[in-house]
Amino acid sequence: MQHQITFLDTRGGSVRFSCRTEQAISRAAEEAGVLIRIACDNGGCGACQAEMQSGAIRYLAPISEKQRRDRRSGELRYELLCRAVPTEDTTFLIRRPWRRINRQPMSNLLAQLQN
Amino acid sequence: MALTRFGYASLQVMDVDAAARHYVDIVGLRETDRVDGKVYLQAKDNQDHHCIILNPSDSAGLESIGFKVNDPADLDNAAAAAEAAGANVTRIAANEIAGQGEGVQITLPSTHLLTLYYHADKIGYACGMENPDPVGSTETGGKVNHLDHCLISAENPAEVTEFLVKVLDFGQSERAMDPGGNMMISFLFCGNTMHDLALGPGPNGHLHHLAFMVDDRGDVVRGVDLLKEKGVPTFDYGLSRHGIGGVQTVYFHDPSGNRNEFFSGAYVTPGIPDRVPPITWTMDHLTRGAFYYENAVPETFFDETT
Ligand code: FES
Ligand SMILES: [Fe+2]
Numbered sequence: 001m002q003h004q005i006t007f008l009d010t011r012g013g014s015v016r017f018s019c020r021t022e023q024a025i026s027r028a029a030e031e032a033g034v035l036i037r038i039a040c041d042n043g044g045c046g047a048c049q050a051e052m053q054s055g056a057i058r059y060l061a062p063i064s065e066k067q068r069r070d071r072r073s074g075e076l077r078y079e080l081l082c083r084a085v086p087t088e089d090t091t092f093l094i095r096r097p098w099r100r101i102n103r104q105p106m107s108n109l110l111a112q113l114q115n
Numbered sequence: 116m117a118l119t120r121f122g123y124a125s126l127q128v129m130d131v132d133a134a135a136r137h138y139v140d141i142v143g144l145r146e147t148d149r150v151d152g153k154v155y156l157q158a159k160d161n162q163d164h165h166c167i168i169l170n171p172s173d174s175a176g177l178e179s180i181g182f183k184v185n186d187p188a189d190l191d192n193a194a195a196a197a198e199a200a201g202a203n204v205t206r207i208a209a210n211e212i213a214g215q216g217e218g219v220q221i222t223l224p225s226t227h228l229l230t231l232y233y234h235a236d237k238i239g240y241a242c243g244m245e246n247p248d249p250v251g252s253t254e255t256g257g258k259v260n261h262l263d264h265c266l267i268s269a270e271n272p273a274e275v276t277e278f279l280v281k282v283l284d285f286g287q288s289e290r291a292m293d294p295g296g297n298m299m300i301s302f303l304f305c306g307n308t309m310h311d312l313a314l315g316p317g318p319n320g321h322l323h324h325l326a327f328m329v330d331d332r333g334d335v336v337r338g339v340d341l342l343k344e345k346g347v348p349t350f351d352y353g354l355s356r357h358g359i360g361g362v363q364t365v366y367f368h369d370p371s372g373n374r375n376e377f378f379s380g381a382y383v384t385p386g387i388p389d390r391v392p393p394i395t396w397t398m399d400h401l402t403r404g405a406f407y408y409e410n411a412v413p414e415t416f417f418d419e420t421t
Contacts, residue, residue: 037414037415039348039350039368039372039415039418039419040348040368040372040373040374040419040421041348041368042348042368042369042370042371042372043129043175043371043372044129044175044368044369044371044372044373044421045175045368045372045374045419045420045421046419047415047418047419061130061370062129062130062371063129064129064173064174064175064176064371064372064421065173065174066173066174066175066176067174067175067372067421071318
């Protein structure tokens with residue numbers, strides 16, 4: 001089962017890709033050639049913060065609640081894409097800019113093999 | 116007053132069992148105790164009850180850091196000095212923290228909790244206390260000797276540095292200054308090597324990394340191999356060298372995202388704290404100071420703290 005993920009940035013850019021229901025959104029993005037910032041890859045550091053605009057997710061493993069909150073106001077604001085999987089089509093406003101990589105067919109094959 | 120060593124870090128983790136497995140299988144610590152859901156661990160070359168405490172929590176981060184003092188009377192002296200400097204100070208009873216005598220808990224200007232204590236229950240070295248084998252087990256995780264230092268983040272590293280130097284007699288070995296003359300990074304010591312506690316820019320109360328010392332470069336390389344083999348997420352660079360301190364290093368993350376470091380080669384700090392002038396790094400050389408080989412600092416380096 002797959003869901004459509006849409007990433008928006010603060011300057012009106014967007015990108016769309018699909019994600020399997022058991023796959024971390026950061027991995028699906030990588031497979032699609034969309035590289036978001038990942039540091040700990042363990043739901044703790046907040047590098048992969050994104051604001052969910054619509055849709056729904058669940059988490060593959062525990063994540064640090066503190067990193068879901070706005071540091072100033074303390075309000076719930078972010079989801080952590082390194083451990084989030086979609087449960088329906090979902091749209092995110094990504095906190096930090098992503099990088100696009102144009103993959104050659106061979107690289108695509110390799111990426112799929114590795115995920 | 117004399118602080119003698121960085122004793123322990125009390126960490127918040129979302130999954131205590133996963134964290135305990137990480138600190139045993141990857142870092143190579145010994146699990147020494149489990150009390151009230153908390154796990155206590157110690158490295159092979161330290162006789163004290165713990166150098167890591169794992170606390171179940173809904174978030175990753177640092178609960179407190181502990182430093183040992185040289186004399187029981189230092190606890191009262193430190194408490195009085197910290198109170199006189201305007202810090203919040205509370206007392207900790209013996210065994211309120213398992214395996215540990217009475218202590219004094221000081222809130223730093225960066226909101227971090229610093230616990231001072233004199234007594235720790237003795238569990239002995241991993242090699243045993245009688246007729247030991249000089250070679251540690253070749254089978255356990257990273258070949259970590261001891262927990263060596265931590266880097267914590269602060270909105271105002273200069274203010275925290277001043278407190279630690281003036282009130283608690285830390286010395287400063289190195290620092291990085293921005294073009295406006297503000298101290299951005301500060302390396303402080305109370306023991307024999309160049310950093311026991313370091314401060315970097317970032318949110319108050321957060322942890323940047325906890326560093327575990329291994330013997331030499333070979334053990335850092337072996338550590339990188341272990342991390343890769345076990346699929347532990349590492350920082351952007353694998354094996355590198357810091358210009359600051361000149362140490363060989365690799366960063367990785369525990370299962371809650373708290374950053375760890377294997378490193379070797381910290382130089383010995385001679386002399387009396389505050390009598391040895393610190394090395395200064397300017398911003399135009401900081402990329403080399405942070406990562407000597409790459410001469411670059413990824414944005415993720417200071418941004419992501421727990
Ligand atoms: S990469 Fe650290 S929380 Fe996702
Ligand atoms: Fe370090």
